[in-house]
Amino acid sequence: MSTVTAPTKEAPTKSKNLVEMNWDPITRIVGSLGIFTKIDFANRHVVECHSTSSIFRGYSIFMKGKDPRDAHFITSRICGICGDNHATCATYAQNMAFGVRPPALAEWIVNLGEAAEYMFDHNIFQDNLVGVDFCEQMVKETNPGVFAKAEKTMAPHGDLHGFRTIADIMRALNPFTGSFYREALQMSRMTREMFCLMEGRHVHPSTLYPGGVGTVPTIQLFTDYLVRLMKYVEFMKKVVPLHDDLFDFFYEALPGYEEVGKRRVLLACWGSFNNPAVCDYTYKNMTNWGRAMYVTPGIVVDGKLVTTDLVDINLNIRILLGSSFYDDWQHSETFVKTDPLGNPVDKHHPWNQSTIPRPQKRDFGGKYTWVMSPRWYDKRTGDHLALDTGGGPIARLWATALAGLVDIGYIKSTGHSVKMYLPKTTSLPEVEFEWKIPKWSNAIERDRARTYFQVYAASAALYFVEQALEELHSGRTKTWSEFKVPEEAIGCGFHEAVRGVLSHHVVIRNGKIANYHPYPPTPWNANPRDVYGTPGPYEDAVQNTPIFEENGPDKFKGIDIMRSVRSFDPCLPCGVHMYLGDGKVLETRHSPMFGLQP
Amino acid sequence: MATEAAPYGRVTQKAPAVAEVHIVWITAGLGCDGDSVSITAATQPSIEDVLLGAIPGLPKVHLHNPVLAYENGDDFLKYWYLAEQGKLDPFVLVVEGSIPNEKIKKEGYWAALGTNPKTGQPITTNEWIDRLAPQALGIIACGTCATYGGIHAMEGNPTGCMGLADYLGWGWHSKAGLPIVNVPGCPVQPDNFMETVLYLLYQVAGLAPMIPLDEQLRPTWLFGKTVHEGCDRAGYYEQGDFAESYGSPKCIVKLGCWGPVVNCNVPKRGWMAGIGGCPNVGGICIGCTMPGFPDKFMPFMDEPPGARVSTSAVGAYGRAITALRTLTQATVNKEPKWRHPRAELTTGYHPRSY
Numbered sequence: 001m002s003t004v005t006a007p008t009k010e011a012p013t014k015s016k017n018l019v020e021m022n023w024d025p026i027t028r029i030v031g032s033l034g035i036f037t038k039i040d041f042a043n044r045h046v047v048e049c050h051s052t053s054s055i056f057r058g059y060s061i062f063m064k065g066k067d068p069r070d071a072h073f074i075t076s077r078i079c080g081i082c083g084d085n086h087a088t089c090a091t092y093a094q095n096m097a098f099g100v101r102p103p104a105l106a107e108w109i110v111n112l113g114e115a116a117e118y119m120f121d122h123n124i125f126q127d128n129l130v131g132v133d134f135c136e137q138m139v140k141e142t143n144p145g146v147f148a149k150a151e152k153t154m155a156p157h158g159d160l161h162g163f164r165t166i167a168d169i170m171r172a173l174n175p176f177t178g179s180f181y182r183e184a185l186q187m188s189r190m191t192r193e194m195f196c197l198m199e200g201r202h203v204h205p206s207t208l209y210p211g212g213v214g215t216v217p218t219i220q221l222f223t224d225y226l227v228r229l230m231k232y233v234e235f236m237k238k239v240v241p242l243h244d245d246l247f248d249f250f251y252e253a254l255p256g257y258e259e260v261g262k263r264r265v266l267l268a269c270w271g272s273f274n275n276p277a278v279c280d281y282t283y284k285n286m287t288n289w290g291r292a293m294y295v296t297p298g299i300v301v302d303g304k305l306v307t308t309d310l311v312d313i314n315l316n317i318r319i320l321l322g323s324s325f326y327d328d329w330q331h332s333e334t335f336v337k338t339d340p341l342g343n344p345v346d347k348h349h350p351w352n353q354s355t356i357p358r359p360q361k362r363d364f365g366g367k368y369t370w371v372m373s374p375r376w377y378d379k380r381t382g383d384h385l386a387l388d389t390g391g392g393p394i395a396r397l398w399a400t401a402l403a404g405l406v407d408i409g410y411i412k413s414t415g416h417s418v419k420m421y422l423p424k425t426t427s428l429p430e431v432e433f434e435w436k437i438p439k440w441s442n443a444i445e446r447d448r449a450r451t452y453f454q455v456y457a458a459s460a461a462l463y464f465v466e467q468a469l470e471e472l473h474s475g476r477t478k479t480w481s482e483f484k485v486p487e488e489a490i491g492c493g494f495h496e497a498v499r500g501v502l503s504h505h506v507v508i509r510n511g512k513i514a515n516y517h518p519y520p521p522t523p524w525n526a527n528p529r530d531v532y533g534t535p536g537p538y539e540d541a542v543q544n545t546p547i548f549e550e551n552g553p554d555k556f557k558g559i560d561i562m563r564s565v566r567s568f569d570p571c572l573p574c575g576v577h578m579y580l581g582d583g584k585v586l587e588t589r590h591s592p593m594f595g596l597q598p
Numbered sequence: 599m600a601t602e603a604a605p606y607g608r609v610t611q612k613a614p615a616v617a618e619v620h621i622v623w624i625t626a627g628l629g630c631d632g633d634s635v636s637i638t639a640a641t642q643p644s645i646e647d648v649l650l651g652a653i654p655g656l657p658k659v660h661l662h663n664p665v666l667a668y669e670n671g672d673d674f675l676k677y678w679y680l681a682e683q684g685k686l687d688p689f690v691l692v693v694e695g696s697i698p699n700e701k702i703k704k705e706g707y708w709a710a711l712g713t714n715p716k717t718g719q720p721i722t723t724n725e726w727i728d729r730l731a732p733q734a735l736g737i738i739a740c741g742t743c744a745t746y747g748g749i750h751a752m753e754g755n756p757t758g759c760m761g762l763a764d765y766l767g768w769g770w771h772s773k774a775g776l777p778i779v780n781v782p783g784c785p786v787q788p789d790n791f792m793e794t795v796l797y798l799l800y801q802v803a804g805l806a807p808m809i810p811l812d813e814q815l816r817p818t819w820l821f822g823k824t825v826h827e828g829c830d831r832a833g834y835y836e837q838g839d840f841a842e843s844y845g846s847p848k849c850i851v852k853l854g855c856w857g858p859v860v861n862c863n864v865p866k867r868g869w870m871a872g873i874g875g876c877p878n879v880g881g882i883c884i885g886c887t888m889p890g891f892p893d894k895f896m897p898f899m900d901e902p903p904g905a906r907v908s909t910s911a912v913g914a915y916g917r918a919i920t921a922l923r924t925l926t927q928a929t930v931n932k933e934p935k936w937r938h939p940r941a942e943l944t945t946g947y948h949p950r951s952y
Contacts, residue, residue, distance in 0.1 A: 023671035024713045024720075027664045030631040032711065034720075054710035054720045057628045058756040061947060065754065067897035073884055074892070077749040080632025080785060106845075124638065132668060175668055176646055185638065185646065189870065192639050196874025201864075202639065203632050204784055206874075206881025207844075209899070214844040214853075214880030224873075325706060327951050357756055358951040359706025362719055479845035562670060 018047055019553045026562070028129040029570040030081045031055065033526065036364060037542060037561065041553055046561060049535075049542035051526050052362065052369040056325070060355040063516040068094060068485055068508050069210060075504065075518055076204040081125075081571060083203040084117055084195070085497035086504070086518065092274075093504040094210035095281040097491030100483035104276035105476060106212035108468035111273045111294070112225060113198030113205070114495075115464060118457035119232055120191035120202075121498040122393065122450050126243075127173070127184035130447060130566050133559060134246060135173035135181075142549045142559040146253045153249060157241030166249045169242060180242070187235055194228045197221055212480035217472055226465050229458065234425035236455050240433055243451040247444050254548050261443030261564030263541045264302065267395035268376065268387040268524065270313065270503055271297030272496035273460060283340040283492070286310045291405055294460055295496060296413070298399030299376065299387065303437070305402040306378070310494055315339065316377040317503070317519070318348045318384055323528035324372045329354035335507045335515045336490055346377075350505035350517035351490065373530035374523050384530065388537035389500020389521045390446045391569035393453030396496055397435050410459035420452070420459045443541075446567035487511050497521050499569035525568045538565055614657040615804035620689035621795075622681050622730065623663035626711035626723045627695020628750040628759050632785035633741035634665040634694060639870050640788035643796055656799050663692075664711075675712045682729040688774075690798060691734040693727065696743040696750045697765040699758030700724050701941035703952040708757045724765070731766060736776040736798060739763070740791060745780040745815075746889040747937045753893050754946045760937040761889075763815060776808075780815040784886035787864055790820050814889055814931060816861070824927075825857035825876065825883045828866030845880060854882040854899045859927040862887040890930035902926075 019041055024034035032055045038048040063074060072090035076083040088110060095102065102110075132138060139147045150166040163169045163180075172180035192202045198215060200206030207214040215221070250257050273294035280289065290297050290310035297313060299306045307313060321328055329347075332354035336345045345351055362368050375384035389395050397418050400406055404415040412419045417436045424430045435452040438445040471477075486508065493504040500521030507515040527536035535543065541564050549559050625631050637645060645666075646652070648659050662677045669676075680686040698708035700722055710720030731737060739762040742748040746761040763770065763778050771777055781794050794817055800806035810818045826832055834840065834849035841848040851857065855877045857865070865878040876883045885895040895902075903926075936944045943949070 022713065025626075025664055025671065025674065025711055027667040027670050027674050030635065030665060032626055032709075034713065054707065055626065055628065056708050056757065057750045057759075062750075062752045062755040062945075067899075069899045070897050073898050074749060074752075077630055077632070077784065080630035081635045083630065083632060128638075128666075137668070175666070176649055182646060189639050189641065193871055193873045196869045196879075200874050200876060200879050200881040201869045202874070203635055204886075206876040206884075207879060209844050212844060214850070214882070216845060216847045216880050356951050357949070359703050359708065361705055477845075480843050482843065557673075558670070 017042060021556060021558060023558060023561070026565060026570065028132060029566065030079070031522070031571055033565070033570050035538070035542065035561065035565055039547065041547070044547040046542050046545045046547070049539045050364050050368060051528060051536060051538040053371045053526060056357060056359070056370045058355070058357065060353070060515070060517050063513050066513050068097065068506065068513050071506060071513065071516060072208055072210070078518060078520065079497070079571060080203055081121055082117065082498045084113065084199055084205045085495060085502055086520070087205050087208050088114060089493040089495040089502045089504045089518070091208055091210050092281065092493030092495060093491040093506050095491075096283060096493070097489040097506055097508055098210055098483040098485060100211045100481050101280050102212035102276075102481055103476065103478045105217055105468060105471040106479045107274055107276035107279070108464050108471065109198050109213050109215050109217065109479065110208070111464045112461055112468065113195055114272065115457045115461035116191050116195035116198065118498055119454055119461070120188050120195060122454045123184055123191060124188035125569055126447065126450050128181060128188070131173040131181065131184070132175050133563050133566060134170060135175065135178065136167065136170040137174050138559065139170055142551060142557050145550060149253050150249065155245045157245050161238040161242040161245070163242065166245065169246050187232065190228050191232060194225050197225050209480060211483050215479060217468070217477050217479055219472065222465055222469055222472070229461055229465070230425055233422050233458050234428055236458055237422060237425065237428045237431050240451055240455060243448060247448050250444060256546060257444065257548065258440050258442050259544065259546050260548070260560050261446070261541045261567050262440050262544050263388070263537060265300060265441045266385055266387045267300040267390055267398055267441065268501045269295065269298050269389070269395040269399040270494040270496055270501040271295055271310065272396065290494065294406055294408065295396050296400045296403040296405050297494065298403055300395070300398050300402065301378070301385065305399065308399070308403050311339070311341065313376075313494070314492055314503070315343055315345065315349070316379065317350060318346060318375045318377050319350060319353050320348065320373040320375050320384065320530040322373055322531035323367050323369060325358055325360055325367055325370055326372065327356040327358050329356060332356075350503070350519055351507060351515065353515070353517045355517070369528045371523050371527045373527040373536060374519055375530060384532060384534065386530070386534050386537055386540065388525050388568065390441060391450060391567055392496060392498055392500040392521065394441065394446050394449035395500060397449050397453060397456070398437060401435070401437055408460070408463045410463050411456065418456065420455045422455065422459060423462070443563045443567035450569070485511055499571050500524065520571070522571050526570060538568060541568070611654060612805065614655060614802070616657045616688060616802050618658045618660065619799065619802055620660045620662060620677065620681070620686050621692060622677060622686070622689050623661070623692040623694065624711065624723060624726055625664050625694045626709055626726070627693060627744055628698055628709055628757060629695025629741065629743045631665055631694070633791070634663055636785040636788045637791050640792040641871060642789040643792050645792070648792070648795065648799070653796070655803055655805050657803055659799065678712070678726065678730070681733055684733050687733070688735040688802065689733070691730050691737045692740050693737060693744045693762050694740045695723070696747045696759040697724060697727065697762055699760065699939065699943065702758050702943045706952070708759070727762075727765065732773065734772055735774045735802065736772045736779065737762065738779045738781060738794065738798070740781055741786045742782045742784040742886055742891055745782040746891065746933050748784055749892055751937050753934065753936065756947050756949060758943045758945060760939065761933065764933070764937050765939050777811060778815055779809060779811065779817070781820070782816065782887040783862070784891065787867065788870055789867065790863070794820070820863055821861040821887065823861070823863060823866070825860045825862050825865055828863055829857055829877050830865065831877055850877055850880070850882055852901050854901060856885045856895055856902050857883040859923055859930055860885045860888055861931070885930060888930050889933040893934050894930045
């Protein structure tokens with residue numbers, strides 16, 4: 001039996017004037033997202049939100065019958081900003097299915113590539129896409145009072161980042177003309193060069209394979225990477241205090257801003273960076289090698305760590321329908337009845353999913369999106385939890401902090417925080433940053449965690465370079481292990497895409513793909529109301545959001561809603577639109593969603 | 599001495615024939631936005647070089663791309679509506695993602711952008727192309743999905759998707775007489791795309807002749823050579839010294855590299871700033887720039903059929919190999935037959951639900 005796990009925000013309201021406000025498309029994200037809201041301007045909050053995606057491509061359908069070795073090349077094309085996360089996750093699933101363990105050096109090369117991806121992607125998203133929501137032009141248009149205050153507010157860490165006032169930071173974030181905007185864009189290129197050193201091409205890698213990598217490990221390879229990495233390290237020593245100043249200012253300038261984009265703490269992280277000494281890719285040992293990852297997998301509910309066990313995580317994934325353009329697969333084939341440990345596998349687990357598209361008209365009272373509703377079944381309570389990734393970093397840092405397992409010199413998890421060390425660089429001394437578990441899972445803390453995770457990725461990369469060089473210096477230069485594709489097998493891969501949890505689930509029969517279902521982060525975040533009526537995380541977070549914008553309905557930009565949605569780092573080549581309506585007033589008593597009305 | 603004479607430094611410069619140009623960029627094909635992301639990596643020229651006027655002779659450029667736009671929702675889409683009405687003149691249309699076949703089902707949509715204010719339903723990507731193409735100065739198909747269909751047009755796909763030229767017709771010309779310009783790549787190589795944009799801007803400015811394109815509508819200076827011809831591992835090939843496992847610095851044709859028959863400059867140019875690439879850094883060429891991609895190259899990790907002949911006969915039969923390769927190259931330069939705009943799905947997928 002399942003229940004609605006978060007209090008619904010669709011409770012009757014006393015306001016009579018709801019204004020329909022829609023944004024379609026939401027820009028400065030990857031992919032196609034629409035957000036449809038009803039706003040109560042008298043009481044200054046969002047009453048209802050629907051999230052919709054307008055693209056369907058059908059990977060699970062056209063991958064059937066293909067060679068399982070092709071899976072990582074194909075699935076990379078799911079996403080144009082974190083395609084390599086898909087390719088990597090696919091090779092993890094292939095390695096399990098093929099029973100192959102790559103040489104340690106290959107794992108360090110993949111870890112270095114993926115670390116560069118986090119460094120690049122969080123950087124460009126934070127400072128070239130999200131940052132625009134905090135830039136001078138935007139703040140002036142939405143909250144002129146706040147901008148006036150920013151002009152008068154000294155940046156507490158101005159000595160570290162070079163901007164005297166908060167308004168100076170905002171000016172530097174103006175698109176294309178802002179100095180920090182352009183510096184960040186340039187930095188996003190250097191980190192992509194680091195990525196290309198390890199994985200060949202960005203964003204669809206050329207050198208990843210099941211069994212390892214084709215990258216040629218030379219002294220030059222790691223030198224070229226390390227030199228760039230240290231420039232990024234110096235950059236981050238300025239960026240962390242810059243963002244702390246900017247985000248802290250919003251709490252100060254707009255009391256109550258912590259409510260923007262806030263939702264119950266329901267965070268998921270599937271773990272990242274395999275440890276080659278422990279990871280043998282067998283399902284039977286998955287619990288152990290999952291806990292040895294350098295970002296710890298975990299589910300955090302109401303601030304408590306529920307599990308760090310990848311087997312537990314895997315078995316309780318459920319794909320629900322309810323508001324999506326698909327037929328149920330109850331009568332389709334059950335591909336996997338039990339996992340390799342003998343545990344039963346549910347019909348709504350990705351291994352057993354059949355994708356049956358049914359294109360139809362969009363109806364917000366019925367079916368309205370191409371995104372399905374992934375949930376995690378909490379066996380303690382019987383709830384199907386609408387977990388979110390918070391855009392990735394907040395969940396990764398939270399799970400890693402609570403688990404207390406990571407301790408690699410550059411990074412130490414304390415059980416309540418994560419400490420990260422950056423060594424001396426050209427012009428700045430060594431620094432320690434500490435990410436502490438925040439009071440809320442909200443827009444500002446999701447954004448702040450993103451900056452801190454950029455440091456985490458850099459610190460981890462410093463460790464990986466050391467480990468890779470040790471292999472190289474010891475003469476262990478093999479980067480690929482041979483394998484044979486079995487006639488029958490199953491596999492799963494767990495990884496963290498930049499914006500959160502990523503899993504791939506494959507079933508092989510007669511040496512071909514019989515079923516393949518990838519679950520990227522955005523379906524977890526951008527999904528619609530499920531069959532039990534539980535809204536997806538964007539919907540839930542936006543429905544919670546108070547309005548701080550100074551504009552009324554006629555000039556409304558929806559900036560607080562934009563900040564809420566973008567804090568999740570939407571990436572919807574399967575996903576969401578925002579369309580600014582004409583501000584027409586609805587009679588709430590005519591809206592069946594609101595139940596009893598006066 | 600005439601006082602009106604231009605300062606000596608400006609005498610060879612010409613004002614652009616057109617003062618301002620808009621770029622309207624649709625990412626709502628069946629794609630991944632990877633081409634938009636890719637162009638943010640370009641440095642030759644960079645996106646900010648073009649937008650901030652850092653290159654002499656160019657018109658002022660206004661970019662309307664959903665990944666980079668300041669505006670949201672209708673504030674953003676107003677440029678689309680203006681373009682449709684002929685009020686955003688001139689504009690270059692960029693299309694990213696493959697074009698689904700919306701005619702193979704009764705209702706609903708495969709790809710859409712924005713909401714139709716009259717019906718409350720999404721506006722399909724195909725409808726946007728129909729509205730905007732007649733008004734555009736020129737159209738660039740960006741990336742292999744938009745040019746030829748790409749991954750999403752693989753055998754067995756449910757959407758019947760295709761390349762832009764399959765949709766509009768290979769003989770399509772803009773109102774200014776320009777054919778579709780195809781810049782393939784999965785994703786597009788960053789500088790290849792920005793350089794093509796730069797060329798077209800020069801052409802619009804009256805500073806360059808008609809862009810030279812091959813039969814597949816690719817700029818000839820970017821796609822006129824094969825991967826193999828630009829690969830620094832070709833020396834191993836010539837010596838008949840082939841890699842037997844991934845991670846080797848030798849020629850990887852036996853491991854699945856299609857370089858000898860694929861039109862692409864990436865090994866020569868690198869992926870960005872001369873770094874990365876494909877066979878030059880240990881990644882097999884899977885033919886991602888080609889009309890036949892992906893089907894004619896799968897399974898990717900098997901040795902290509904032509905390579906076996908070539909690798910055993912290298913040197914001795916140079917001419918024969920060249921002839922065989924030309925045949926293979928002609929095949930992989932053709933799209934599979936199921937990519938078409940007819941109102942039927944012929945990909946091999948048989949839907950019961952639509």
